[in-house]
Amino acid sequence: MKLLSRQSRALPGVTGVARVSRRSAALLDRVGHKDIVVIDQVDLDRATADALVKAGVTGVVNASESISGRFPNLGPEILVASGVLLVDGVGDAVFGKVKDGAKIRVDAGAVYVGDELIAQGTEQTAESIADLMIEAKTGMSAQLEAFAANAIEYMKRERTLLLDGVGIPEVSTSIEGRQVLLVAASADTKKQLKALKKYIADFRPVLVGVDGGADALRAAGHTPALIIGNPEHIDSETLRCGAEVVIPAHTDGHAPGLERLQDLGVGAVTFPATGTSEDLALLLADGRGATTIVTVGLHTTLVDLLDKGRGSTAASTFLVRMRVANKVVESPVVASLYKARVSWWVVMLLVLAAAAAIVTALMVADVGGVYADLIRQWWNQLVEWVRGLFA
Known part of the structure; x- marks a missing residue:
């Protein structure tokens, strides 16, 4: 009987190492290529999405709703447009079932550890996000009204x-x-x-x-x-x-x-x-x-x-x-x-002038080993100074 190839036996969905934290900001320094991020963030923001895409994550599992409808946030759209799998609303229990560093699989909104189904959410697509964004735009006026009321209350308090x-x-x-x-x-x-x-x-x-x-x-x-x-x-x-x-x-x-x-x-x-x-x-x-x-x-x-x-x-x-x-x-x-504004040709002139002075000193003086060492030390200091201009 012909054996199935490893490719044909591969399970569907996306598989990767889980990086788990309720605070997405705490994950950004330790996520890597092909990781799957497990977070709890209502209204996933643009800055976080950009950072996750840059890190090369393959999936994002959110315990909350990535678009709540309060306002049109751009994070989910950025993730899906970049080919990152996004699953919403899996619930808070996922944090007790997935350990940081564990290997998990996500398929059709379901999250698996091995063969065990541990959470179920909604897989977002470009179409579903577009529909949610249309609804969210209507929520912006309510947010502005709340903002005005909060400003008056804060000023009084x-x-x-x-x-x-x-x-x-x-x-x-x-x-x-x-x-x-x-x-x-x-x-x-x-x-x-x-x-x-x-x-x-x-x-x-x-x-x-x-x-x-x-x-x-x-x-x-x-x-x-x-x-x-x-x-x-x-x-x-x-x-x-x-x-x-x-x-x-x-x-x-x-x-x-x-x-x-x-x-x-x-x-x-x-x-x-x-x-x-x-x-x-x-x-x-x-x-x-x-x-x-x-x-x-x-x-x-x-x-x-x-x-x-x-x-x-x-x-x-x-x-x-x-x-x-x-x-x-x-x-x-x-x-x-505050950028250093030193032209390259000015630096080259300084380097050439220093080199000319060293050569002239060698030509007119019978320098011994001690002076040669001193000249080399001066040269090394000059090189370090030039490097510091562009550090």
């Missing part, structure tokens, strides 16, 4: 904080009269920090990490001076790096994550106020006298805020941005303005 800075905590980190680099976690944070390398080296701004942005700073080789956010979202080693920690707290004084800091033996200052960690970080930097606030990874437009599932807090972010607008600069602007 936090007007003394927003207008007069009442309630901003005292911190030991020196901010008065200095520039601040405020870093939040996003798909572009790593790239933006790399582009700001020379700016950070030359201006020595106060490095402030917001939630996962503190981990991003350490991963880029920097040590944050100030960390603002929920400690539950930050790595233990980052919390122990020596930075001053500020924890957003509810207006009743309860500070989520404070217990974890106490277990780590790390002190903290609480900031009782409503709003996101990013909002409070901006208010603190402004209230403590920062001259300029360069932001990395923050979400600034209304569409960005909605796209990150933060419609309920979009109003506070919008009003805070108005409060500090005269000091805030986006990192791409700083990176584009």
